[in-house]
Amino acid sequence: MIDLRSDTVTLPTDEMRRAMAAAIVGDDVYGEDQTINHLQQISAELLGMEAGLFVPSGTMGNLISILTHCQRGDEVIMGDQAHTFIYEVGGVSALGGIMVHTIPNMPNGTLALNDIKNAIRSENVHFPTTRLICLENTHNRCGGVAITPEYTQEVVALANKNQLATHMDGARIFNAAAKLNIPAKELVEGVDSVTFCLSKGLGAPVGSIICGSNEFIQRARKIRKQLGGGMRQAGILAAAGLVALETMLTRLSEDHVRAQNLAYNLKKIPGLILKENSPQTNMVFINLDENVAKTSAQIITELSEFAVLVGPSGQNGFRLVTHYGIRDEDLLLVQSAFESVLGRAF
Ligand SMILES: *Cc1c(COP(=O)(O)O)cnc(C)c1O
Numbered sequence: 001m002i003d004l005r006s007d008t009v010t011l012p013t014d015e016m017r018r019a020m021a022a023a024i025v026g027d028d029v030y031g032e033d034q035t036i037n038h039l040q041q042i043s044a045e046l047l048g049m050e051a052g053l054f055v056p057s058g059t060m061g062n063l064i065s066i067l068t069h070c071q072r073g074d075e076v077i078m079g080d081q082a083h084t085f086i087y088e089v090g091g092v093s094a095l096g097g098i099m100v101h102t103i104p105n106m107p108n109g110t111l112a113l114n115d116i117k118n119a120i121r122s123e124n125v126h127f128p129t130t131r132l133i134c135l136e137n138t139h140n141r142c143g144g145v146a147i148t149p150e151y152t153q154e155v156v157a158l159a160n161k162n163q164l165a166t167h168m169d170g171a172r173i174f175n176a177a178a179k180l181n182i183p184a185k186e187l188v189e190g191v192d193s194v195t196f197c198l199s200k201g202l203g204a205p206v207g208s209i210i211c212g213s214n215e216f217i218q219r220a221r222k223i224r225k226q227l228g229g230g231m232r233q234a235g236i237l238a239a240a241g242l243v244a245l246e247t248m249l250t251r252l253s254e255d256h257v258r259a260q261n262l263a264y265n266l267k268k269i270p271g272l273i274l275k276e277n278s279p280q281t282n283m284v285f286i287n288l289d290e291n292v293a294k295t296s297a298q299i300i301t302e303l304s305e306f307a308v309l310v311g312p313s314g315q316n317g318f319r320l321v322t323h324y325g326i327r328d329e330d331l332l333l334v335q336s337a338f339e340s341v342l343g344r345a346f
Pocket of ligand 1: 140
């Protein structure tokens with residue numbers, strides 16, 4: 001199978017499995033798992049923050065972060081294409097009683113500063129209290145686009161001016177760092193909290209990390225416990241995360257090059273229209289031409305008969321994500337599968 005549905009399908013490497021088997025572990029609820037402590041420390045250093053916290057998933061990382069910043073009835077400003085708004089089951093509202101105030105995401109993944117300003121509540125007995133601004137980098141629904149540090153700095157300045165906190169959903173922050181060719185810490189300078197995923201392009205089987213100040217992480221740790229995310233000898237998992245940070249960061253740009261090559265091959269096929277400005281990092285977004293007599297769902301099913309798995313995007317399109325399980329020779333097989341399926345579709 002050539003599985004381009006997501007970079008979450010990556011399997012742990014042999015080196016990860018060896019590190020998992022050999023990991024020195026302890027009870028992490030007591031703070032006694034050396035491997036987790038090490039991973040948290042390395043992660044915080046990479047992001048220029050004081051402390052880190054290992055959590056089971058990116059979704060729980062965002063949830064814990066937002067619950068740590070906000071009280072019930074508070075409001076968080078985020079984009080209407082934010083992963084946290086669309087794909088995290090409304091957790092911050094369901095579990096935290098927090099209002100989500102969405103404003104439009106620009107096609108480049110940013111929020112217009114003026115829209116943010118207008119969304120910040122003034123002091124008024126009728127209004128909820130604005131507490132937090134959330135950004136996402138790379139921005140998944142906006143095409144995997146990298147958000148520049150200059151823009152993030154402007155949002156941080158605006159937040160500071162209004163005594164608001166900032167959280168970065170950096171599930172793929174290292175893809176952004178690879179794309180912009182700068183250290184990841186520059187992408188979150190001044191940001192109060194960030195989460196990143198170990199289990200996407202970095203290839204670890206499980207886990208995400210929250211980074212922030214010592215004080216923030218101390219409070220986040222308690223909320224992690226409250227949500228049932230306090231794990232015991234989870235250094236078994238963190239060991240794979242450490243290998244991921246040691247071995248995977250420098251190869252993410254290979255995925256970006258493969259996405260470029262894949263896009264170049266596919267856009268030549270009649271019936272396929274490469275989405276404008278795609279790909280940005282490791283995601284290729286493609287739409288179907290109106291003349292094609294099949295739906296994207298039908299095409300996805302037929303591609304699977306050629307051992308090619310792609311994800312849907314919107315009403316009539318596809319998302320193809322490159323990762324370390326995709327090799328150069330796979331790209332030609334994907335191209336010929338699309339050619340075969342679309343060749344019978346006019
Ligand atoms: C995948 C993803 C998450 C959630 O991560 P899970 O580990 O799947 O819960 C959060 N934000 C973004 C932008 C993501 O792509």
